[in-house]
Amino acid sequence: MKYVSTRGQAPSLDFEDVLLAGLARDGGLYVPEQWPQFSQEAIEAFAGMPFSDVAVEVLSPYVGEGISRADLAAMARDAYGAFGHAAVTPLVQIDTNRFVLELFHGPTLAFKDVAMQLLARLMDHVLEKRDSRATIIGATSGDTGGAAIEAFRGSKNVDVFILFPEGRVSDVQRRMMTTPREANVHAIAVRGTFDDAQALVKAMFNHHAFRDRVQLSGVNSINWARIVAQVTYYFVAAVALGAGRRPVSFAVPTGNFGDIFAGYVAKRMGLAIDRLVIASNENDILPRTLETGSYEMRGVTATTSPSMDIQISSNFERYLFEACGRQSDVVRAQMESLKQSRRFDVGSRAFETLKADFAAARAGENEVADTIRRVQAESGYLLDPHTACAVWAADRAPESNMGVPQVVLSTAHPAKFPDAMEQITGMRPGLPDRLSTLLSDEERYPVLDNDLSQVEAFIEQNARAIRQGQV
Numbered sequence: 374m375k376y377v378s379t380r381g382q383a384p385s386l387d388f389e390d391v392l393l394a395g396l397a398r399d400g401g402l403y404v405p406e407q408w409p410q411f412s413q414e415a416i417e418a419f420a421g422m423p424f425s426d427v428a429v430e431v432l433s434p435y436v437g438e439g440i441s442r443a444d445l446a447a448m449a450r451d452a453y454g455a456f457g458h459a460a461v462t463p464l465v466q467i468d469t470n471r472f473v474l475e476l477f478h479g480p481t482l483a484f485k486d487v488a489m490q491l492l493a494r495l496m497d498h499v500l501e502k503r504d505s506r507a508t509i510i511g512a513t514s515g516d517t518g519g520a521a522i523e524a525f526r527g528s529k530n531v532d533v534f535i536l537f538p539e540g541r542v543s544d545v546q547r548r549m550m551t552t553p554r555e556a557n558v559h560a561i562a563v564r565g566t567f568d569d570a571q572a573l574v575k576a577m578f579n580h581h582a583f584r585d586r587v588q589l590s591g592v593n594s595i596n597w598a599r600i601v602a603q604v605t606y607y608f609v610a611a612v613a614l615g616a617g618r619r620p621v622s623f624a625v626p627t628g629n630f631g632d633i634f635a636g637y638v639a640k641r642m643g644l645a646i647d648r649l650v651i652a653s654n655e656n657d658i659l660p661r662t663l664e665t666g667s668y669e670m671r672g673v674t675a676t677t678s679p680s681m682d683i684q685i686s687s688n689f690e691r692y693l694f695e696a697c698g699r700q701s702d703v704v705r706a707q708m709e710s711l712k713q714s715r716r717f718d719v720g721s722r723a724f725e726t727l728k729a730d731f732a733a734a735r736a737g738e739n740e741v742a743d744t745i746r747r748v749q750a751e752s753g754y755l756l757d758p759h760t761a762c763a764v765w766a767a768d769r770a771p772e773s774n775m776g777v778p779q780v781v782l783s784t785a786h787p788a789k790f791p792d793a794m795e796q797i798t799g800m801r802p803g804l805p806d807r808l809s810t811l812l813s814d815e816e817r818y819p820v821l822d823n824d825l826s827q828v829e830a831f832i833e834q835n836a837r838a839i840r841q842g843q844v
């Protein structure tokens with residue numbers, strides 16, 4: 374399988390190079406040249422398979438020859454073996470036709486672990502094979518950072534630097550990044566928003582001299598491997614609810630558009646998905662785009678679902694590329710317009726496709742709180758604020774009551790947001806015993822300005838690989 378850039382000006386790469394590249398050299402995002410197809414029989418045959426076996430089936434056509442099926446299977450078994458639930462991503466029924474897909478049974482209690490645990494093993498495997506090293510940078514609004522630091526801590530092949538917006542993540546999220554003691558992992562607070570941090574990451578990728586000097590790699594969902602590893606749970610959930618015989622709908626708490634794009638990929642591969650519902654919090658750029666056909670940035674509002682406090686949804690670029698018929702010059706112009714004027718028009722053809730592929734709704738802060746309290750009162754189930762946005766959106770999506778099973782992706786455990794949960798429910802959800810010292814462990818992190826040269830200098834000074842002259 375070859376991968377092409379959404380901006381059409383970077384070389385096509387195979388899976389291993391895409392895995393290490395992160396962002397394409399023209400600033401675009403890699404997508405596969407074609408979408409592999411599964412027949413309905415092949416999809417139905419996933420029923421009853423262990424999660425890791427479905428992951429191998431889903432990833433194999435994307436990975437190609439470079440990594441053997443046996444190695445991929447061993448990495449998937451290892452990645453998912455340590456999850457806190459035997460099903461890895463269990464479904465819990467909370468209403469007649471409503472199911473919560475719990476994606477938070479990994480080490481850092483958020484859906485990011487599902488992809489990151491496998492991604493770390495894939496990267497290590499490829500770097501080991503090439504006798505090479507990488508410097509990984511990432512931006513986080515709270516969860517990607519902890520998942521990346523957990524997955525790569527102690528790795529001898531990589532140094533990890535995660536930028537998070539100062540004061541805009543929960544204490545639990547911050548401490549998951551700042552308390553690990555391994556010398557190869559670093560959390561950096563940036564004076565700014567997640568969008569600023571993500572812009573710094575992209576700027577480092579686009580600064581080719583720096584990129585080559587430190588052998589930059591990325592673990593945000595700009596990295597294709599992150600997306601494809603998230604596709605697995607759409608198949609697993611849909612098959613458990615009868616996929617093949619009937620369609621299933623999904624409501625997805627959305628920020629960087631990665632998780633919902635993974636659902637779109639599952640659909641392109643043959644999974645019968647009735648509705649993909651984009652759920653946003655007050656930072657509602659995507660629902661507004663679905664209404665108007667115009668993507669327009671506003672300031673970011675801090676909410677009780679901080680991981681979704683995002684205006685620039687990186688993976689929307691992948692979707693635009695598909696929706697406009699893979700015209701990279703159109704995407705390039707849209708991204709240029711976003712940079713210059715903080716807006717772009719989706720275009721009439723892509724707008725029609727967008728409205729056909731997705732529904733969208735925005736949950737305000739009161740609606741998030743009401744949803745958490747209502748679902749708890751009605752079913753006893755405790756939603757975290759991100760998942761609550763998705764329940765709210767699922768209730769409002771057109772055609773959400775057709776008798777089609779509705780799966781709400783639960784992207785984080787409520788214990789990651791104890792202050793918000795206490796404020797909303799009066800109860801403080803506790804962390805699992807294995808994290809009992811998290812809130813008292815010593816933290817280490819610098820606070821840097823939103824300034825490219827300052828951040829690059831910190832990375833160059835602190836990457837072991839660079840200091841030791843190994844890259």
Ligand SMILES: Cc1ncc(COP(=O)(O)O)c(C=O)c1O
Pocket residue numbers: 483484514515516517594626627628629630631632633680681759784785
């Ligand atoms: C808990 C949680 N929910 C939802 C999201 C949104 O996911 P995505 O960025 O893939 O749209 C994030 C972060 O991305 C998150 O951490």
Ligand SMILES: N[C@@H](CCOP(=O)(O)O)C(=O)O
Pocket residue numbers: 512513514515516517518592593594595628629631680681687
């Ligand atoms: N919500 C995310 C933001 C980054 O998203 P990613 O999926 O592109 O890594 C976070 O928690 O960091």
